[in-house]
Amino acid sequence: xxxxxxxxxxxxxxxxxxxxxxxxxxxxxxxxxxxxxxxxxxxxxxxxxxxxxxxxxxxxxxxxxxxxxxxxxxxxxxxxxxxxxxxxxxxxxxxxxxxxxxxxxxxxxxxxxxxxxxxxxxxxxxxxxxxxxxxxxxxxxxxxxxxxxxxxxxxxxxxxxxxxxxxxxxxxxxxxxxxxxxxxxxxxxxxxxxxxxxxxxxxxxxxxxxxxxxxxxxxxxxxxxxxxxxxxxxxxxxxxxxxxxxxxxxxxxxxxxxxx
Amino acid sequence: xxxxxxxxxxxxxxxxxxxxxxxxxxxxxxxxxxxxxxxxxxxxxxxxxxxxxxxxxxxxxxxxxxxxxxxxxxxxxxxxxxxxxxxxxxxxxxxxxxxxxxxxxxxxxxxxxxxxxxxxxxxxxxxxxxxxxxxxxxxxxxxxxxxxxxxxxxxxxxxxxxxxxxxxxxxxxxxxxxxxxxxxxxxxxxxxxxxxxxxxxxxxxxxxxxxxxxxxxxxxxxxxxxxxxxxxxxxxxxxxxxxxxxxxxxxxxxxxxxxxxxxxxxxxxxxxxxxxxxxxxxxxxxxxxxxxxxxxxxxxxxxxxxxxxxxxxxxxxxxxxxxxxxxxxxxxxxxxxxxxxxxxxxxxxxxxxxxxxxxxxxxxxxxxxxxxxxxxxxxxxxxxxxxxxxxxxxxxxxxxxxxxxxxxxxxxxxxxxxxxxxxxxxxxxxxxxxxxxxxxxxxxxxxxxxxxxxxxxxxxxxxxxxx
Numbered sequence: 001x002x003x004x005x006x007x008x009x010x011x012x013x014x015x016x017x018x019x020x021x022x023x024x025x026x027x028x029x030x031x032x033x034x035x036x037x038x039x040x041x042x043x044x045x046x047x048x049x050x051x052x053x054x055x056x057x058x059x060x061x062x063x064x065x066x067x068x069x070x071x072x073x074x075x076x077x078x079x080x081x082x083x084x085x086x087x088x089x090x091x092x093x094x095x096x097x098x099x100x101x102x103x104x105x106x107x108x109x110x111x112x113x114x115x116x117x118x119x120x121x122x123x124x125x126x127x128x129x130x131x132x133x134x135x136x137x138x139x140x141x142x143x144x145x146x147x148x149x150x151x152x153x154x155x156x157x158x159x160x161x162x163x164x165x166x167x168x169x170x171x172x173x174x175x176x177x178x179x180x181x182x183x184x185x186x187x188x189x190x191x192x193x194x195x196x197x198x199x200x201x202x203x204x205x206x207x208x209x210x211x212x213x214x215x216x217x218x219x220x221x222x223x224x225x226x227x228x229x230x231x232x233x234x235x236x237x238x239x240x241x242x243x244x245x246x247x248x249x250x251x252x253x254x255x256x257x258x259x260x
Numbered sequence: 261x262x263x264x265x266x267x268x269x270x271x272x273x274x275x276x277x278x279x280x281x282x283x284x285x286x287x288x289x290x291x292x293x294x295x296x297x298x299x300x301x302x303x304x305x306x307x308x309x310x311x312x313x314x315x316x317x318x319x320x321x322x323x324x325x326x327x328x329x330x331x332x333x334x335x336x337x338x339x340x341x342x343x344x345x346x347x348x349x350x351x352x353x354x355x356x357x358x359x360x361x362x363x364x365x366x367x368x369x370x371x372x373x374x375x376x377x378x379x380x381x382x383x384x385x386x387x388x389x390x391x392x393x394x395x396x397x398x399x400x401x402x403x404x405x406x407x408x409x410x411x412x413x414x415x416x417x418x419x420x421x422x423x424x425x426x427x428x429x430x431x432x433x434x435x436x437x438x439x440x441x442x443x444x445x446x447x448x449x450x451x452x453x454x455x456x457x458x459x460x461x462x463x464x465x466x467x468x469x470x471x472x473x474x475x476x477x478x479x480x481x482x483x484x485x486x487x488x489x490x491x492x493x494x495x496x497x498x499x500x501x502x503x504x505x506x507x508x509x510x511x512x513x514x515x516x517x518x519x520x521x522x523x524x525x526x527x528x529x530x531x532x533x534x535x536x537x538x539x540x541x542x543x544x545x546x547x548x549x550x551x552x553x554x555x556x557x558x559x560x561x562x563x564x565x566x567x568x569x570x571x572x573x574x575x576x577x578x579x580x581x582x583x584x585x586x587x588x589x590x591x592x593x594x595x596x597x598x599x600x601x602x603x604x605x606x607x608x609x610x611x612x613x614x615x616x617x618x619x620x621x622x623x624x625x626x627x628x629x630x631x632x633x634x635x636x637x638x639x640x641x642x643x644x645x646x647x648x649x650x651x652x653x654x655x656x657x658x659x660x661x662x663x664x665x666x667x668x669x670x671x672x673x674x675x676x677x678x679x680x681x682x683x684x685x686x687x688x689x690x691x692x693x694x695x696x697x698x699x700x701x702x703x704x705x706x707x708x709x710x711x712x713x714x715x716x717x718x719x720x721x722x723x724x725x726x727x
Contacts, residue, residue, distance in 0.1 A: 158315055159348035161335040163362035163413065169336075173361070177352040 028236075031229035044230035054215060054231070061212035062238075064201075065194040068133040069141075072190045073183065075134065076141035080182075081175070083142070084149035095146065102139050109136060110203050117204075128204040133194055140193075141186040148182030149175070192239050266291040266417060266449050267312065272321035274307055274473075281307050282473045285321070289451065289466075291416075294443050296452045296460040299470035300496070305453045308470075309419050312451060313342045325417075340417040341410035345425060347402045349394040355381075355405050356390035362413040380408040383442065400431050407442070417449040424459065436462050457497045461485065469493050472675075485538075490606055491678055491685075494536040499569075501542075501580055503681045505535040505605065513605055516681060517576040518554045520598060524605040534606045539569065539583040541602035544594050552595025556580065558588045572596065578681035613654040613697055614722075619644040625652065625719065629692045630670045635716035651722040656685070656699035658718035661710045668711020672696070674704050688712060 035041045048054055082088050083095050101109060113132050117124055152175070160174045161167075198213030207214075212235055219228035267289040274282040282304045289295050297305040310316040311323065314335030322331045330338060341362070349358050359380055363373045381387050384404035394402060403423060410418055420439075424432045440463055443450050454460055460467050461481040469476040469484060469492075477489040488494035491502050505515035507527040513520050515535045527533065549555055556574035568587040572580045572594060580596070588594055617627035623634050623641060634641065644650065665671035675695075676687035686698040688710060696712060704710070 153346075153348070155344055155346060155348035156350060158313075158335070159342070159344055159350070160361070161315075162313060162342045163409070164336045164365045165361075166336050169365060173365075174350060178350075180352075 025236075028229045028233055031226050032233045034226060036226060044227050045234075047227060048230055048234065057210050057215050058212055058231075058234075060210075061195055064129065064133065064211060065191050067130060068137060068194045069187055069191045071130070071134045072138050072141040073187065076138055076186060077145055077183070079138075080142045080145035080149055083146050084152075098142055099139055101135075106136055107199055107203075110200050114203055124204055124206050124208075126205065126209060129201055129209055132200045132204040133197070136200060137190045137194060140189040144185035144189065145179060145182040148179045152178055188243065191242060195239065196235055264291045265289065266326060267451075268324040268327075269308075269312075270322050270324065272308075272311065272318045272323070274304075274311070274316065274318050280473055282318070285473075285475060287468060287475065287478070289417075289449060291449055292447055294440075294450045294452065294463060294465045296454060296464040296467050297470060298454060298457060298460040298467050298496075299476075300455055302472075303470040304473040305455075305470050306421060309342075309421055309451065309453045312417075313340065313419055314338050339415055340419055341413050341415040342419040342421065343403075343406050343410050343423045345421045345423065347406040349402055349405055349409070351395060353394070354390070355386070355392045355394060355397070358394060358405060359409045359412050361409065366413075376412050377408075380412040383411065383445070384408045384438075399426055400435070403427065403435065407439075411442070411446060415448065417451060418446075420450060420452045422454055423452075425454075425456075432459070439463060461497070469496065471496075487604060488536060488606065490609060491534050491536075492676065494534075494604075494606070495678055499539050499581060499583070501537045501539060501681065502678055503535045503537070503578070505533045507531050507533055507605065511600075513603060516554060516574055516578045516580070520553065520603055521600040522603040522605055523601050524603075527605070527607075532608055532611055534608055536604040536606065537580075537598055537602060539581040540567070541598065542580065542582045542584075543597040543599075544570070544572070544582045544584050544586070544588065545596075546588060546592055546594050549593065549595040551597070553597050555593065555595045558590050558592045558594055560590055561587050563587065579679075580681060610697065612656060613659065615652050615654075615694075617650050617652045617721075619646065619648040619650060621646050623716070625650070625721075627652065628670055628690055628694050628696070632669060632714060632719065633716040634719045634721070637719070637721045640721040653720045653722055654714055654718055656697050658714060659688075659696055659698040660713045660715070661686075661688070661698060661700065661702070661704065662713065663710070665709050665711045668713045670712050672710060672712055674706055674708045674710060677704065677706055 032044055033040055033042070035043060048058075079098065083098065089095075110132055113128070113135065114124065117128055122128065156174055156178060157170055160170045165173060196213045196216075198211060198217050201209050201211045201214060212231065216228050216231050216235070219225075219231065265288050267287075269285055269287040269289075272282055272285040273280065281302075285304075285308065297308055299305050307316060311318055314330075314333060318331065322329050324330065325339070350361065353361065356377055359377045360373050363376060368376070377390070378387070381389065384407050386401065386404050386408065389397070389401070389405075394405065397405065403426075407423070423439075424435050427435060436459060439450075443463075452460075452463060461484075464481055466478065467481055467484050468478050471492050477484055477493045479487070484493060484497055488497060488500075494500045494502055503515045505513050507513050507524070508519075508530060510525040510527075511522060513522045513524070513533065513535060545552070554574055554576075556572040556578075559571040559573050559579070561568055561570045564583075567583045567585055570582045570584070570588060572582055574580060582596065615627040617625040617632075619641075620626050620631055624631050625634050626632070640650070660668075662668045670690055670692075672688045672690040674686055675689040678685040684700050684703070686700060686704060688696045688698055690696060690712070
């Protein structure tokens with residue numbers, strides 16, 4: 001009887017990955033480098049880098065993503081620190097409350113945000129967009145930072161105090177450097193999706209503000225598969241570069257980091 | 261003498277979640293002294309050290325350092341440094357920056373930092389390790405860096421929390437010698453926490469033996485070893501034979517059914533005492549048995565390297581531990597002698613269990629948070645009515661222990677075991693936190709959960725106080 005190798009178990013996953021991860025990526029790449037008739041061309045790239053409107057959208061998307069990430073970090077770090085501090089927070093329920101919005105679909109949450117802005121008679125637009133982005137992605141910043149802070153050995157803090165560090169110095173010299181992996185994970189988890197989002201910007205700005213995700217969606221909706229794919233590929237490269245960057249930072253000790 | 265006191269601990273008490281871990285601790289530590297807090301896990305020694313470092317606050321009492329109250333001073337303003345049990349070296353800094361951490365905070369000029377870090381590294385024989393990542397160091401090396409990081413700040417007092425616990429035996433012995441040498445060289449006060457009695461005896465000028473949040477004895481290693489204050493200390497420090505004895509008159513003691521001469525005086529006539537004899541202090545021989553004070557048969561003989569450890573069963577049925585260079589095979593008839601100054605006599609903490617009780621009714625008494633049936637004591641009971649307070653006594657041997665907690669009237673766990681040569685003397689801690697002493701022939705282990713019952717006729721009612 002032939003033995004059933006354990007690696008055979010991976011076959012279904014392999015097929016799944018091929019169909020839903022590798023194939024689409026290959027398709028995007030093929031579409032990017034071809035024109036509507038299917039012949040090889042670099043015209044799509046040329047078009048992107050020579051269309052001021054699209055370049056502007058591209059720069060603007062990165063700007064929005066950066067602003068969102070910075071705001072999430074500024075709001076998320078103190079929140080994570082308070083949540084992980086046993087003296088300030090004694091229950092896991094508060095942690096739950098921060099994570100709870102993630103249980104609800106992002107579109108529903110955003111529609112609710114629109115309704116809330118309506119109710120408060122606040123104008124939709126750029127401000128609403130940033131609010132919606134931060135609101136949606138804040139948990140993705142808090143959670144990895146909370147995780148690293150929570151797992152951090154408290155004896156480091158005691159050792160720093162023992163060596164003469166005031167609470168402020170303990171924070172800047174020990175807590176922050178030791179939680180840097182969580183911060184990097186958080187930045188990645190916020191920056192990656194915000195750069196490509198389009199539903200939030202559509203709903204919260206009444207389609208007035210265009211982000212890169214919107215441009216891709218419009219092109220594909222209008223049958224411009226090749227150009228849409230090109231922008232998607234460029235975006236993927238940008239995200240890929242940020243991932244590589246934080247990966248190399250993460251190598252020193254990867255057991256203490258942790259994406260969710 | 262009073263002037264060189266650097267740390268003065270006065271009436272310190274501390275509870276965690278209703279459990280008292282330190283009870284009215286008083287301790288004076290002299291400048292330059294090597295003091296060891298010694299005791300089993302959970303005795304409160306680490307809590308004491310954390311209080312000195314400032315990581316825990318006492319519920320009551322105060323800590324004075326050089327005459328100043330530092331009880332409420334935060335850890336970062338205390339002129340002492342700690343070597344942590346698990347080293348707690350900062351993983352994001354290299355060896356140099358770990359050691360320089362405290363100096364940089366004090367804004368010491370960088371050339372002086374450099375000089376002092378190098379000197380500290382030299383002291384712990386870790387020169388040339390400045391650039392190393394702390395994760396790449398062995399346990400022993402990390403330990404050395406942790407010590408260097410503490411002493412580089414030139415603290416007046418160095419606190420060490422079981423610093424050698426994670427090292428293997430050989431390394432531990434080497435480090436002990438190095439620590440002792442370092443203490444001599446630095447001339448500062450070391451306060452050392454350990455559960456290892458041998459380490460405490462090797463290193464310390466003064467040993468503070470602790471158990472259940474109470475200081476049992478303070479003394480030099482010689483004092484603690486030769487003159488233990490009570491049976492806990494005698495049992496915890498080194499090997500010992502602890503036996504029940506009676507003092508008929510000064511310089512005489514009776515135990516294991518024999519009379520011995522001793523050097524202890526000042527006991528009440530016929531006082532019941534605990535007698536401690538160290539196994540290495542018993543002379544053992546197999547010729548001229550008529551010269552022996554008492555005789556017995558060797559039960560077992562184990563080679564321990566330096567000596568042989570033998571268990572001898574005396575004619576009267578006591579098991580005595582003897583250590584000697586000579587080995588006597590099991591079955592050999594041997595004679596034994598003990599010199600008068602090798603016999604150490606201690607007062608007993610109590611002779612029987614005594615409790616405060618309240619009369620309920622119908623031959624029922626309430627004590628230890630439960631109701632107990634009483635028999636006999638007819639005269640006393642006749643005079644009692646509901647709510648009267650009485651004093652009662654129960655002999656150690658009259659307390660019965662059960663395997664199943666629910667079989668007893670109350671439940672508890674074994675907190676301390678003493679072998680008295682032919683029986684065990686146990687301390688049972690009830691769930692309510694009270695202590696019951698039990699004499700038994702049965703073998704129990706520490707922390708065993710037990711049910712406790714007392715026969716109605718074994719409860720003696722002593723004094724009665726009408727309501």
